[in-house]
Amino acid sequence: MSTDAHHDKATASLAGAILEQTGVPVDKCYQCGKCSAGCPLAADMDYPPSLILRMLQAGGPELEEKVLRSYTIWVCLTCETCYSRCPMEIDIPVMMDYLRHESLRLGMTSPRAKDIIRFHRSFLDSIKYTGRLYEVGLVVDYKARSMHLLQDVKLAPKMYFKGKLNLIPETIKGLPLIRRIFSRSSKAGGEDAR
Amino acid sequence: MSRIGVFICHCGENIGATVDCEKVAAAAAKIPGVVHSVDYKYMCSDPGQNMIKEAIREKNLTGVVVGACSPRMHEPTFRRACEEAGLNPFLCEMANIREHCSWVHEKGDPTTEKAIDLVRVIVEKVRRNKPLVPIKVPVTKTALVLGGGIAGIQAALDIANAGHKVIMVERSPSIGGHMSQLSETFPTLDCSQCILTPRMVEVARHANITLHTYSEIESIEGFIGNFKVKIRKKARSIDMKACTGCGLCSQKCPTRKIPSEFDAGLGTRPAIYVPFPQAVPNKPVIDRLNCTYYLKGKCRLCEKVCPTQAIRFDQEDEIVEADIGAVVLATGFEIKHGDFFPEYGFGKFKDVIDGMQFERLASASGPTLGEIRRPSDGKKPETVVFIACAGSRDPAKGIEYCSKICCMYTAKHAMLYRHKVHGGNAYIFYMDIRAGGKMYEEFVRRAIEEDGVKYVRGRVSRVYEREGKLIVQGADTLLGAQPVEIEADMVVLATAAVANDGAEELAQKMHVSYDAHKFFAEAHPKLKPVETNTAGIFLAGACQAPKDIPESVAQASGAASKVGALFSQDELTREPVIAVVNRSAPPLYSTCVGCFLCQAACPYQAIEREEIRTRDGKLIKTVAKVNPGLCQGCGTCVAVCRTKAIDLQGFSNEQVFAEVMALLDRSEPDAGI
Known part of the structure; x- marks a missing residue:
């Protein structure tokens, strides 16, 4: 009504x-x-x-x-x-x-969206700290947040040997600028999206 | 001895696939009197017609039978071909071996046998056909326009501007119709009266238009080009010539509380009144049902104040007769009154009003001078709910059709409300939004997107009162039919558009057909939208079906052009298929004995009395005579005539009996009937 x-x-x-x-x-x-x-x-x-x-x-x-x-x-x-x-x-x-x-x-x-939000956060963290996607970091971070420790674990060796998983993160040149975007948008949004 | 030609058409596969056309032609050739018989793929084609023409010339034919489709399809084609070859066109007839035979039977010998029978029957008829000459009737170049709304006005002006005389008859005291009551018009929001009143004035001033307001049709008789009409001019109780329209009488009239028809009951008027300021003619009328003098025999105040002594209490209805050639029916529509819907509380709650009442609230000439104030207490409503389809598309209530105009006027109402009451909430409950028309969809989107009108898809279940608010109970079917309850200050019902009061009697008077909802019927839904089944009577506007202004105007111009085409000739040509009373040599003069049963039976008043006199003027006998202009060839008089004195040209008793006998007299021995 x-x-x-x-x-x-x-x-x-x-x-x-x-x-x-x-x-x-x-x-x-x-x-x-x-x-x-x-x-x-x-x-x-x-x-x-x-x-x-x-x-x-x-x-x-x-x-x-x-x-x-x-x-x-x-x-x-x-x-x-x-x-x-x-x-x-x-x-x-x-x-x-x-x-x-x-x-x-x-x-x-939504309670059903917990994992999705965790994934979003892990993803954004990866961008925030490296300026680009750091796959291993993302996976570890997500697993830590979600506690889905064994999910997709079988895929890891395959991906590693195909060169999809770099153990050392690469960073970009303009990292300070990326950081500034994050700090500005979290201020504008009122709360840190993390 | 007759020399008849028979032409059998295959009509491609239509006849040829089912009927053995060659066999039919061969069988026809054996019929006595048939001197030429052929079959051909398409008889109606140019080569086919040429076959007929050549045969007429070469074989000197005295009659032609075309075995093909229905005479409704191609009789004019073949008759014209015969005429071109020098044969009287009424000596050509068609045997319908398509609709009556090939289309309704399987392929086979019995089907071919039937086709042969059909051809044989028509041969017997043609043998007895007589050359006939089309009848010419004069045309009176004056049109009668019934109804003075926008459709009638448009039709009258178009006909008058084409140079023909027009008589306009309007039932109410002023012309203008519903359009004069409207506030603004969709989709342009131009002021209705501003665009209408110049047309009304033009009608009044036009040299070719005679205007009869406060008048109705008493009777009409006659036929296309030659109608006679009696117009009842109701007593206005005013001398129209003496009255200057000063309005003093209306100002002084002590009876002031009569609900105003023009304001849809939201305002009041005195007993002597002009319906609205721009009325044409701008002269008052006394409402005798409410006038104190007519009710109690005392008062006559208006008479005392009238500076020109124009009041005529003893005036009587006047009957005006006129000869006219064509009629345009433009009697308009009415909206269904809200009491139709007890669940919406119309009549019970003052602030539940109908669309026309909202028009008057929104109109600058209305009772609130264009401010949206609700009827109960004059407050500006903060929330207004508009209910579309209030009565339309409701088979349970007997109206299954869509009233067509409500979607648009409801969008307009909500828009006007939002313009006039800032911060007001406008809701429209609707089932579908039907906005087909130039700039119509855009108009609706504008109401939603720019003017913030809230559309809720769903039919309102009921309206009730709670703590001074009208509670509108509905559902939003786009939210899974979630119940919606709105506390409204005013509710506007877009009630269905229905046929006008008296439409049925008028249709019967005019011999025009009408549909189940008493809207007048057009002759063909697609190809004859302005004609009726009665020749010379045309339709314009919402008397045919609910219509908006542009459509009404377009149809009115269409009707006017039909009238113009009719009036472009001095004489009309009609088929000579009419009844004739026989005449014979003295001393009999006619087998008619003057019983005049035929006169009572004739539905067209076509039977007249004729006195046969000697040279010195002595009456010998009175016999019947058929007016060829009025007779429609129905044959009713032929059936009732006791002395077989009447016959129908082209369908004489002799011809019809010969047809029947031809069927009974099948010469083949196996022809068991």
Whole structure:
């Protein structure tokens, strides 16, 4: 029941915040469903992308919390299939990015998304410290965070002999600049994404 | 002795695959009187027609039978070919061996036998055909336009501008119709009255247009080009010539609380009133049902204040007769009143209104001068819910059709509301958004994206009151039918568009067919959208089906062009298939005995009385006579005539009996019937 749920376009609605922060106009969606139809991960989501948009259009604390607690926003791969096909040119991936950020900020992350978030963090750490992906570091870091110690362990020797796993990390030249990006965006986001 | 030519068509495979056409032609050749019989792949083609023409010339044919498709398809083609070859076209007939034979039977001997029978029957008929001459009837170049809404106005102006006379009849005291009540029009949001009133004035001033407002059709008779109409001018109780339209009478009238029709009941008017400031004609009318003088015999205040003594309490209805050649029906539509939906509380809650009432609230000429204020307490509503499809697409309520205009006007209403009440919330509950039309979809998107109108997909289940709010109970089917409850200050129902009151009686009066919903029926849904089944009567606007303004105007111009085409000739040519009362030599003069059963039976009032007199004027007998202009050739009089004095040209008793006898007289011994 959303008595006053639909009311707050003018006030601080999540859809309004998305428009303000990312420029993505949620109101433009006319529910054709093409994004959900083409999304490679729609089957794994709790709400398909078009439904997320409709929930944001309808608005209200209840639905907005459902969106922020959804598994969908974490399953989204940012493959941009939806965006490239959307007749209204709504940038759903950017919207999803913002929703993930908000979900983290408000501590509303979906319990099912724990590992995904751990992986995101390991990945970002690798970028932060080396300026690029350090595979071994990523794997070790992720396993430490997730405690999935034996997952995919059989793949390691194969990858090693194919030269896919460098034991010593490579760094890039502009590492201080990368660090600065991280510190700035964590300030802007209010909380460190780590 | 007749010399008849028979031409059997294969119609490609249509006939040829099922019927042995060669055998039919050969069999026909043996029929006495047939001097020429051939078959050909496509008789209607140029070479096929040439075969007929050559045979007529070479063999001096006195009759032609084409065994092919239905006469509805190609009778005109073959008759024209005969005429070109010098044969009277009414001596050519078609035997329908396609629809009546090849299309409905399997291939085989019985099918071919049937085709032969059909040809033989028509040969017997043609043998008795007489040369006929088409009837010419004069055309009265005056059009009657019924209804003075935008469709009627457009049709009247188009016909009048083409140089023909127009008589416009409008039931209410002013022309203008529903369009004059509207606030702004989609998709451009231009002011309805601003674009309409110049047209209304043009109608009033046009030299070719005679305007009868507050008038209705009493009766109409006649036929295309020659209708006679009686118009009842209802007593306005005003001398239209003396009245200057100063308005003093309306100002002083003590009876002021009558709900205004123009304001859809949201405002009031006095008993003597002009419906709206830009009314054409801008002269008042006394509403006798509400006037104190007519009710109680006292008052006459208007008479006392009128500076030109224009009030006529004793005025009576006047009947005006006119000859006209064509009719344009443009009587418009009505919206279904909200009490249709008890669950939405129309009539129970003052702030549940219909679309037309919202138009009046949004209109600068309306009761609130264009401010959106709710009827109950005059407050600006902070939240308004618009309910689309209130009655339309609802077979349970008897209206299965889509009213077509509601999606757009509801978007417009919500948009106007958002423009006029800043910070107000507008919700539209809808089932589908049907925005087909130039700039229509864009208009709806604008309402959603720019004006922040909230669309919720789902039908509202009910509206009820709780603590001074109207609670609208619906569901959002796009959220898995999650229940939605809105606390609204006002609810606007987009009620269904329905046929006008009295549409059925009018249709019967005009001999025009109408559909189950009493909308007038066009002659063909695609190819004859402005014609009716009655020749000379055309349709314009929403009396045919719900329509928006651009469509109504387009159809009105279409109807006007049809009238123009009809009026472009001085005479109309009609088929001479009409009834004729026989005449014979004295002393009989006619086998008609003057019982006039035929006169009572004729649905077209085509039977007249004719007195046969001697040279010195002595009456010998009174007999029936058929008016060739009115007769439609239905044959009812032939059937009722006790003395067989009436016959139908082209379908005489002799011809029809000969056809039947030909079937019974099959010469083949195996022909068991």
